[in-house]
Amino acid sequence: MSSCLHCGRTYAKTRATRKYCSSRCKTNACLERHPRRIRAADVEALYALLDEDIPSVSALRERLRSIVAPQRPPIAVAEERPVVIPRLD
Secondary structure, X not given: OEEOOOOOOEEOOOOOOOOOOOHHHHHHHHHOOXXXXXXXXXXXXXXXXXXXXXXXXXXXXXXXXXXXOOOOOOOOOOOOOOOOOOOOO
């Protein structure tokens, strides 16, 4: 048994149905393609983000969201808490 990559329904995996439960799901998946790779411009923005000094974790999360998923709504932050990074020595 496997689950369809388009609708999520479980189906018996055969040679004809390797990723999708039916040919209809296969054609719909082609029409509604969701990119699984990050664009080159986004990768450059992520490398630039690694060199920046960010004042808080929430600012970092918001900057990452704006690069990777700009269509999603902004992340709501309840309160600012100091981040403690444990020492490994």
